[in-house]
Amino acid sequence: QVQLVQSGAEVKKPGASVKVSCKASGYTFTSYGISWVRQAPGQGLEWMGWISAYNGNTNYAQKLQGRVTMTTDTSTSTAYMELRSLRSDDTAVYYCARDLMTTVANFDYWGQGTLVTVSS
Amino acid sequence: AIQLTQSPSSLSASVGDRVTITCRASQGISSALAWYQQKPGKAPKLLIYDASSLESGVPSRFSGSGSGTDFTLTISSLQPEDFATYYCQQFNSYPPITFGQGTRLEIK
Numbered sequence: 611q612v613q614l615v616q617s618g619a620e621v622k623k624p625g626a627s628v629k630v631s632c633k634a635s636g637y638t639f640t641s642y643g644i645s646w647v648r649q650a651p652g653q654g655l656e657w658m659g660w661i662s663a664y665n666g667n668t669n670y671a672q673k674l675q676g677r678v679t680m681t682t683d684t685s686t687s688t689a690y691m692e693l694r695s696l697r698s699d700d701t702a703v704y705y706c707a708r709d710l711m712t713t714v715a716n717f718d719y720w721g722q723g724t725l726v727t728v729s730s
Numbered sequence: 731a732i733q734l735t736q737s738p739s740s741l742s743a744s745v746g747d748r749v750t751i752t753c754r755a756s757q758g759i760s761s762a763l764a765w766y767q768q769k770p771g772k773a774p775k776l777l778i779y780d781a782s783s784l785e786s787g788v789p790s791r792f793s794g795s796g797s798g799t800d801f802t803l804t805i806s807s808l809q810p811e812d813f814a815t816y817y818c819q820q821f822n823s824y825p826p827i828t829f830g831q832g833t834r835l836e837i838k
Contacts, residue, residue, distance in 0.1 A: 716764035
């Protein structure tokens with residue numbers, strides 16, 4: 611069965627960086643992409659970007675350009691999302707979700723979420 | 731960026747009711763729309779993709795329709811496990827991919 615298992619909760623200070631991992635199993639990792647979606651406390655869903663696990667192509671939300679980097683390690687079927695220069699409004703639950711290999715579409719499997727808290 | 735506006739923002743209904751949630755796009759998105767259900771503390775779950783295709787394993791009481799700018803999610807007979815928040819999402823034009831603000835479905 612398809613599973614996406616994310617790394618554990620993080621507490622960071624403003625200005626720091628965080629790197630969240632998403633380990634995939636139950637499917638051929640390089641035949642799909644991964645999108646990252648975050649949800650601030652009590653708020654809606656915000657798409658952050660997408661990476662193709664096939665060739666590493668990325669597409670980021672413009673508001674995060676320059677602060678976010680998405681990568682994959684095909685040897686371990688793991689996707690990573692790094693967010694730099696953290697601010698208090700980056701406090702959110704971060705989800706990875708399975709997407710298409712060549713483009714962004716809809717997300718059929720999701721990780722369990724990783725809470726990132728940014729606080730001084 | 732394409733904006734998605736859901737209505738209503740919240741809704742109270744009873745078990746057995748028929749419920750419809752609408753999602754309006756700020757510009758045409760063909761059929762590039764998905765619907766998700768989210769329960770508190772859980773990840774969203776895909777219900778409908780390509781505006782009207784039912785995701786595998788999702789009960790047939792859920793259905794989606796529409797194209798262009800106007801879309802609907804219908805639950806034909808509400809069950810206790812359906813009380814949750816529902817989001818629409820467009821993937822016609824990006825970046826960014828955008829979601830509606832959500833519709834909270836509560837028990838009357």
